[in-house]
Amino acid sequence: MRLQEIKGHFANSVRALEQAAEELSETIDYCCTVMAEALQNGNKILIMGNGGSAADAQHFAAELVGRFLLERKALPAIALSTDTSILTAVGNDYGFDEVFNRQVAALAKPGDVVVGISTSGNSPNVLKALRTAHEIGARTVGLLGKDGGAIGGEVEVNLTVRVSGTPFVQEAHAAIIHILCDQIEKRLFPAGTLNV
Numbered sequence: 001m002r003l004q005e006i007k008g009h010f011a012n013s014v015r016a017l018e019q020a021a022e023e024l025s026e027t028i029d030y031c032c033t034v035m036a037e038a039l040q041n042g043n044k045i046l047i048m049g050n051g052g053s054a055a056d057a058q059h060f061a062a063e064l065v066g067r068f069l070l071e072r073k074a075l076p077a078i079a080l081s082t083d084t085s086i087l088t089a090v091g092n093d094y095g096f097d098e099v100f101n102r103q104v105a106a107l108a109k110p111g112d113v114v115v116g117i118s119t120s121g122n123s124p125n126v127l128k129a130l131r132t133a134h135e136i137g138a139r140t141v142g143l144l145g146k147d148g149g150a151i152g153g154e155v156e157v158n159l160t161v162r163v164s165g166t167p168f169v170q171e172a173h174a175a176i177i178h179i180l181c182d183q184i185e186k187r188l189f190p191a192g193t194l195n196v
């Protein structure tokens with residue numbers, strides 16, 4: 001019974017990856033172009049999400065500021081889920097729906113890329129911040145799940161892994177983040193040295 005459950009989880013995860021490969025590869029390619037062009041123009045990438053997606057936001061920013069596989073210069077990316085003083089001050093004083101919005105209002109510039117990660121596509125704090133990003137003139141990307149939710153209807157680049165089950169969506173998101181990092185590095189640093 002337990003082994004069936006374990007294998008069932010793997011099977012659902014594989015299905016989420018297959019769905020993403022089938023339906024999202026072209027949009028992922030376009031997303032890489034948007035991000036690579038922004039970085040080439042001196043803009044930055046801001047990334048946010050709640051819970052497991054907060055961890056994904058940090059993971060993505062770390063790969064860009066540090067490195068994914070290529071030895072190359074640092075790339076500007078900030079996870080908006082990391083500063084406990086900002087999160088607690090803004091959450092306490094203005095409410096939880098403001099924790100990312102306030103940071104986007106402070107940091108985003110026209111031409112930056114603002115990425116919202118949400119498995120439901122409905123987290124109000126992510127949606128609000130993406131609306132502000134759009135008003136500022138930043139490009140908006142949604143790394144989403146299920147039916148894409150409210151965020152799916154508003155972002156410029158919609159990467160929705162159309163499966164139910166938060167863990168399986170998150171597992172596909174992790175793969176998409178690695179693909180984005182890989183492609184961004186290869187496009188910006190074709191002569192970069194490989195570190196494996």
Ligand SMILES: O=C(CO)[C@@H](O)[C@H](O)[C@H](O)[C@H](O)COP(=O)(O)O
Binds near residue numbers: 050053119167
């Ligand atoms: O990692 C998980 C579940 O796998 C949770 O921490 C999950 O991320 C949290 O419940 C989030 O608050 C869900 O938000 P969202 O993905 O719907 O925007």
Ligand SMILES: [Zn+2]
Binds near residue numbers: 167
């Ligand atoms: Zn999780």
